[in-house]
Amino acid sequence: MNIELINTGSELMLGRVLNTHQQWICRRLADLGYVVTRQITVPDSSHEIQQAVREALARADLVITTGGLGPTSDDLTRDLISELLGRKLIEDPLALANVKRFFALRKRPMPARTRVQALVPEGAIVLHNRNGTAPGLALEVKPNAFRQGGKVSWLVMLPGPPRELQSMFLDQVVPQIREWFPLESPFICHTLRTTGLGESLVEEKIGDPLRTLADAGLEIGYCARTGEVDVRLSARGTGAEKIVAEAEHIVRRLIGDHIFGAGDDQLEAVVVRLLSERKETLALAESCTGGYLANRITNVPGASAVLLAGLVTYSNEAKQTFLGVRADSLAAHGAVSEPVAREMAEGGRRRTGADYALAITGIAGPGGGAPDKPVGTVFIALAGQGHTFVLNPINQFDRQTFKYVTSQQALELLRRTLLKSGRVRQEGMTNEE
Amino acid sequence: MNIELINTGSELMLGRVLNTHQQWICRRLADLGYVVTRQITVPDSSHEIQQAVREALARADLVITTGGLGPTSDDLTRDLISELLGRKLIEDPLALANVKRFFALRKRPMPARTRVQALVPEGAIVLHNRNGTAPGLALEVKPNAFRQGGKVSWLVMLPGPPRELQSMFLDQVVPQIREWFPLESPFICHTLRTTGLGESLVEEKIGDPLRTLADAGLEIGYCARTGEVDVRLSARGTGAEKIVAEAEHIVRRLIGDHIFGAGDDQLEAVVVRLLSERKETLALAESCTGGYLANRITNVPGASAVLLAGLVTYSNEAKQTFLGVRADSLAAHGAVSEPVAREMAEGGRRRTGADYALAITGIAGPGGGAPDKPVGTVFIALAGQGHTFVLNPINQFDRQTFKYVTSQQALELLRRTLLKSGRVRQEGMTNEE
DSSP states (O other): OOEEEEEEOHHHHTTSSOOHHHHHHHHHHHHTTOOOOEEEEEOSOHHHHHHHHHHHHHHOSEEEEESOOSSSTTOOHHHHHHHHHTOOEEEOHHHHHHHHHHHHHTTOOOOGGGGGGGEEETTOEEEOOTTSSSOEEEEEEOSSTTOOSSOOEEEEEEOSSHHHHHHHIIIIIHHHHHHHSOOSSOEEEEEEEEOSSOHHHHHHHHTTTTHHHHHTTOEEEEEEETTEEEEEEEEESTTHHHHHHHHHHHHHHHHGGGEEEETTOOHHHHHHHHHHHHTOOEEEEESTTTTHHHHHHHTSTTGGGTEEEEEEEOSHHHHHHHHOOOHHHHHHHOSSSHHHHHHHHHHHHHHHTOSEEEEEEEOOSSSOOOSSSOTTBEEEEEEOSSOEEEEOOBOOSOHHHHHHHHHHHHHHHHHHHHHHHHHHHHHHHHHHO | OOEEEEEEOHHHHTTSSOOHHHHHHHHHHHHHTOOEEEEEEEOSOHHHHHHHHHHHHHHOSEEEEESOOSSSTTOOHHHHHHHHHTOOEEEOHHHHHHHHHHHHHTTOOOOGGGGGGGEEETTOEEEOOTTSSSOEEEEEEOSSTTOOSSOOEEEEEEOSSHHHHHHHIIIIIHHHHHHHSOOSSOEEEEEEEEOSSOHHHHHHHHTGGGHHHHHTTOEEEEEEETTEEEEEEEEESTTHHHHHHHHHHHHHHHHGGGEEEETTOOHHHHHHHHHHHHTOOEEEEESTTTTHHHHHHHTSTTGGGTEEEEEEEOSHHHHHHHHOOOHHHHHHHOSSSHHHHHHHHHHHHHHHTOSEEEEEEEOOSSSOOOSSSOTTBEEEEEEOSSOEEEEOOBOOSOHHHHHHHHHHHHHHHHHHHHHHHHHHHHHHHHHHO
């Protein structure tokens, strides 16, 4: 089955905005067992849009377009596709009601030109837009000049704003796709998210042990980003569920310590969840990561129940004032040192009363390196009840990747400590019984 | 002139990674006066890559591919394109030396399979990779079966890693493109970056006054993202420079207060620069933005000269402990209130000794709203010498957009205050002379 995605928008061709639709739609389809075979971006120009749609319909079973359904003069997709397919545009009463409702709710008059959004090509399935005004549209395209071989294609047009596109896609397009193109056999896909091992090391550890399952139909995909590697396990057919479950079991046995989640899980959300479950609290003391770690944690809804304070102590004075780091330690070891990291964490914990405090001090670069402490030198300290643990990685990256990788190591240190302390506590309870 | 961009990578089709090359390359070309007419993404599969390249060569004067030049089995681009164009692959001594040098510098043995990266199609221009091992390649494609009309095309292959691609593109590909495809007439493009006005308001204020210049050839583009609007002024031809300069003059006169920079300027970098120039320092006290503002500022190299500390005081206790906010104020007005924002800023300034302190308190949502303080309520306070100024916007967005917009408002408040204080100081100096 061929699926093609066409993103329209002159602002994309000028590089003014990032195309996030591609990743989002491709990801959702892949996890359902459908793989996009080609993605195309064209500007808001009649010739380019019609040519791209015509070519895609000649190749693909399903063509999805994004953008160009709004009320302004550069929103051309609806008109151009109707023209290309020889369909009349008719006003759809439900779509019109939705446009009217949208403005009524906001107590604003409905501009005359917005009415155009209620026009739909004859015979189209109208996809309700609950977050905006332009409906999505789905059309069955009979075999014709575009496509030889007597196969029907489906064409789906989605509005451009992500909030409108995403809910429409999940609620209405996914069920349609499953109905139009039922998978010949079950598809199972499970992604495990790991951190702390490079891609080649992950592959080395699990590649051979999974070989028998791979021969039986398991597909293994690795996706490496700096600081994390996703392992994607998938299979098709009647035995798919069993194959993927066995593969997951093997992977967890071999590198389970490094697996922090599955699917779309984020490490910061996992850590906030673990702390919330334990009703424990956290304080942060950051130097070189400059608030990046606090920002990641506070991106998680509910973080306020867990995070008491984050102290970005860039200057030595701030380290002394807010964390009680000793002037002696700074003078003797420098701000980027194990003793200072330790004092930052312990001071942060003491002054906030948090159960745990994470401290980070290091040299992000580009400047500030020295022969004994090169750019990339980092100390990460975690202070908990009764003990403080310090990591000392060397993270040589550009400034923003440095922040990401370092915060990832800090979160992972905390995640593992929380899991271990959970285990100890449970064991302790068992012993006391 | 037609330019097409082909991004290869199965991980793109699976939605595992975001295609940032598209925006980056399109943006660089657009600002030079070259517009990409089509962008295509295909998986690492022989059939798809060859088909996409063949079709692109049939339409375009310049085809740029990214990815697939590395040493692993799914790096197919070099081989497939050589095959498609009937070129032999020959080992290039300089490219080989670069691969060897790369491993020697890192004191690692050179794996045998990496040698394949020194193979280049006969007649190719070899583009040196100073950040990696795979060289880029440029090929002149004579009119042939792919393209009717007797026109020559150029095909450029770039490595996938952004660090390798970007420096190669700027240093080596841009000069080549200018040589291969000299612009028929000068192209001038200037982008002004604004904040604090919506897109329609910007258009309303400058659209009419620019009409005469638009008739003379000025092109005006608006690119709106939440919290900022870019105004792109461009023109072609002999009068282009004058037209764009006049347009910029008009725009600056009408909405100059809202213009924080040009081109790729970032608001946080502008603020760090202004503070550095004045040798003044900053402290931050964030509640609802959770370190996002500190993170933006510390993304700017050299921020450590300016930022003394950032205090993420999520809990009421932290606001009292670290900023000296009074329990009375918290009890009487709540944490999200003008008096508390004011005390946070003044406390942050006092305790760090900074010249300025910015404080933010608000309700990011999704939870936590109340009838008199709905989700999105924010107080932003800026404490300077002798006075504290407070803004009270309502920012109703999802959690991450909320953080961005709020930090944007805070930075803009600081930027304007710095500019005003600069003016006052200069005036003061003049009076004293």
